[in-house]
Amino acid sequence: MLLKELTEAFGPTGFEDEVRGIVRRELDAMGLSVRTDVLGNVIASAGAHRPGLRVMLDAHMDEVGLMVTHIGEGRDEGGLLRFRPLGGVDPRVLVSKPVVVGERRIPGVIGAKPVHLQEASEREKPIPMEKLYIDIGARDAEDARRHVKPGDPVVFATKYEELPHRMAKAKSFDDRVGCYILLEALRRWKGDLAVFAAFTVQEEIGLRGAHAAAYQIEPDIAIALEGTVAHDVVDTPSHGQSTVVGKGPAITVQDAQTVASRRFAEFLWETAKARNIPVQWRRVKGGSNDFGAIHRIGKGVLGGAISVPVRYIHAPTQVVSLDDVMHAVDLVVAVLDEIAKGGFRP
Amino acid sequence: MKDWLMRLMDFVAPSGSEAPVVKALLDDVREAADETWVDALGNGMARKRGHGPLLMLAAHVDEAGVMVIDIDPRGYLRLVSVGEVHARECVGRQVRFTNGATGLVHADPAKQGDLDFDALVVDVGARSREDAERIAPIGTAGAVEVPVVTWGQSLVTGRAVDNRLGCAVAAEVFRKLAASGRNVCVAFTAQNAVGARAAQAAAFQLEPRYALVIDGASADDMWHDHPAIGLGKGPVLKVMDRATVVPLEGKRAVEDAALRLNLPLQYEVSREAWSDTGGIQLARAGCVAVGLGYPVRRAGAFAMTADLSDAERLVDLAVATAEAWLG
Numbered sequence: 001m002l003l004k005e006l007t008e009a010f011g012p013t014g015f016e017d018e019v020r021g022i023v024r025r026e027l028d029a030m031g032l033s034v035r036t037d038v039l040g041n042v043i044a045s046a047g048a049h050r051p052g053l054r055v056m057l058d059a060h061m062d063e064v065g066l067m068v069t070h071i072g073e074g075r076d077e078g079g080l081l082r083f084r085p086l087g088g089v090d091p092r093v094l095v096s097k098p099v100v101v102g103e104r105r106i107p108g109v110i111g112a113k114p115v116h117l118q119e120a121s122e123r124e125k126p127i128p129m130e131k132l133y134i135d136i137g138a139r140d141a142e143d144a145r146r147h148v149k150p151g152d153p154v155v156f157a158t159k160y161e162e163l164p165h166r167m168a169k170a171k172s173f174d175d176r177v178g179c180y181i182l183l184e185a186l187r188r189w190k191g192d193l194a195v196f197a198a199f200t201v202q203e204e205i206g207l208r209g210a211h212a213a214a215y216q217i218e219p220d221i222a223i224a225l226e227g228t229v230a231h232d233v234v235d236t237p238s239h240g241q242s243t244v245v246g247k248g249p250a251i252t253v254q255d256a257q258t259v260a261s262r263r264f265a266e267f268l269w270e271t272a273k274a275r276n277i278p279v280q281w282r283r284v285k286g287g288s289n290d291f292g293a294i295h296r297i298g299k300g301v302l303g304g305a306i307s308v309p310v311r312y313i314h315a316p317t318q319v320v321s322l323d324d325v326m327h328a329v330d331l332v333v334a335v336l337d338e339i340a341k342g343g344f345r346p
Numbered sequence: 347m348k349d350w351l352m353r354l355m356d357f358v359a360p361s362g363s364e365a366p367v368v369k370a371l372l373d374d375v376r377e378a379a380d381e382t383w384v385d386a387l388g389n390g391m392a393r394k395r396g397h398g399p400l401l402m403l404a405a406h407v408d409e410a411g412v413m414v415i416d417i418d419p420r421g422y423l424r425l426v427s428v429g430e431v432h433a434r435e436c437v438g439r440q441v442r443f444t445n446g447a448t449g450l451v452h453a454d455p456a457k458q459g460d461l462d463f464d465a466l467v468v469d470v471g472a473r474s475r476e477d478a479e480r481i482a483p484i485g486t487a488g489a490v491e492v493p494v495v496t497w498g499q500s501l502v503t504g505r506a507v508d509n510r511l512g513c514a515v516a517a518e519v520f521r522k523l524a525a526s527g528r529n530v531c532v533a534f535t536a537q538n539a540v541g542a543r544a545a546q547a548a549a550f551q552l553e554p555r556y557a558l559v560i561d562g563a564s565a566d567d568m569w570h571d572h573p574a575i576g577l578g579k580g581p582v583l584k585v586m587d588r589a590t591v592v593p594l595e596g597k598r599a600v601e602d603a604a605l606r607l608n609l610p611l612q613y614e615v616s617r618e619a620w621s622d623t624g625g626i627q628l629a630r631a632g633c634v635a636v637g638l639g640y641p642v643r644r645a646g647a648f649a650m651t652a653d654l655s656d657a658e659r660l661v662d663l664a665v666a667t668a669e670a671w672l673g
Contacts, residue, residue: 239424
């Protein structure tokens with residue numbers, strides 16, 4: 001199952017090879033023109049030489065993770081791995097989580113002092129990242145060095161599983177769900193339009209790959225496909241939720257890097273409504289996606305984002321609604337249809 | 347210039363909602379231009395072909411503001427900022443939205459200390475969520491109302507003086523240079539208040555050799571006997587901000603022009619500002635881009651004061667600098 005395979009692939013920022021392999025395999029099977037650029041972005045196109053609007057669809061391949069910075073020496077911490085975050089990781093979610101280190105997938109666990117041994121004051125505060133370490137069961141530093149080097153990337157060891165009520169849990173729905181939506185939309189869509197699909201690298205540390213992808217594609221219109229924050233859980237008022245899982249893909253009005261084109265956002269909204277696809281506004285300003293980089297390239301690019309609500313985003317286990325995912329695919333296909341018909345003029 | 351400035355100040359145009367004021371500005375310069383257009387990011391552009399290298403004038407049209415981000419079941423709006431706005435500046439004030447709707451901002455009395463936007467609700471007189479969605483739907487931008495007042499001949503205080511005054515200056519300089527046959531264009535830029543996002547795309551399209559970027563410069567004469575920048579003391583050369591350092595060639599051209607015109611010149615070194623100048627300077631292979639300013643006394647994001655006599659002298663300085671460059 002493609003969504004399972006994508007979320008379980010190893011692909012922290014800068015180390016997207018496994019994801020790239022899956023994406024290229026799927027694109028090749030569709031018979032699209034595909035290339036990988038110098039930064040590692042995968043760019044596919046359909047109808048690239050058709051006259052008229054050039055439409056770019058974007059999803060980033062990387063996920064948040066960790067990076068080994070240091071292998072502990074000496075009696076107390078010999079063989080334990082110190083690390084720093086790759087992308088926005090909340091240290092409070094790390095304790096006791098299973099991880100895999102490096103592309104050889106050395107299993108480990110993020111350790112911390114057990115509750116029995118903590119002082120009363122220690123129990124009151126979350127453990128800062130500098131105090132955490134990854135335990136791979138090494139006997140000492142020399143033993144650890146046989147398996148791991150500083151600079152090795154780390155991801156959570158979460159398996160994809162389906163939950164009741166058409167929900168699923170996995171790591172890295174941000175943004176493998178976008179990769180999945182983009183692949184499925186390309187598989188389904190048939191039409192007369194120059195469409196470019198960019199599967200980008202290094203989004204989580206500053207929208208870096210998308211910048212170069214947009215520079216090469218020179219789109220007139222771009223849409224980022226994203227997993228976005230949802231906090232529709234107990235005791236959260238409407239204005240603290242951002243999005244609600246199961247209520248359809250979300251459309252941005254403003255985030256940390258973009259003020260949406262009102263006209264394009266309404267075009268997305270009306271396209272969804274006209275086809276009975278559920279849709280919601282993303283009701284928060286924080287966070288951003290690749291469109292923040294793309295829209296500023298060259299002569300400027302119109303567009304926006306279609307996002308799937310993700311509970312516990314950037315955490316080891318994230319939750320989505322599979323209905324939202326399928327509705328996002330429907331919406332992307334509908335939007336391409338409308339643009340091809342001349343339903344949106346920049 | 348005063349009447350035109352007042353008309354421009356009446357537009358509510360937070361970043362991303364610039365279209366009506368851009369249209370008014372382009373209408374104003376259309377007669378002097380060969381072509382005008384609005385680009386994907388909302389920049390308004392006018393170009394007049396002439397002899398010599400191309401000079402770009404730029405002035406941002408947008409202002410900081412607020413945006414509706416949620417509507418509660420009782421019909422009250424929740425806001426986020428557009429650009430640098432503190433929640434406390436909005437409390438007890440009327441917000442005018444881009445669609446003409448007006449709201450009154452309330453702060454949660456249970457919240458202590460420095461407020462954030464989560465503590466605010468806006469009453470637009472709606473009786474339900476559906477009612478509010480009709481009046482000011484999610485994504486609608488607005489700004490806090492500040493009545494316009496003039497003091498004497500040349501002082502104007504109100505909302506969005508910065509940078510509608512700069513737009514009026516840039517338009518005037520464009521007309522003067524176009525009338526004398528120069529190769530000149532003007533960009534009324536969008537999305538400056540959220541971090542100078544659109545100016546580089548404007549310069550990318552225009553490919554200028556030289557650029558003059560007109561914007562407000564923060565005056566500190568409310569607080570100091572010997573201020574760095576004061577109202578009525580002449581135009582400002584923007585030496586450095588977070589996005590740019592003035593190129594020596596440009597600095598000298600401005601200083602020489604000021605000397606020829608016998609104009610006083612003030613200097614701004616800003617640690618805070620993200621100017622359009624940086625993006626314009628670095629578009630494509632780069633150009634000689636210089637920021638010029640008029641002093642502004644700022645009282646937060648919405649209320650500010652400028653002196654039109656500074657702006658009039660800024661027009662002369664910009665024209666003289668451009669003429670020296672363009673021959």
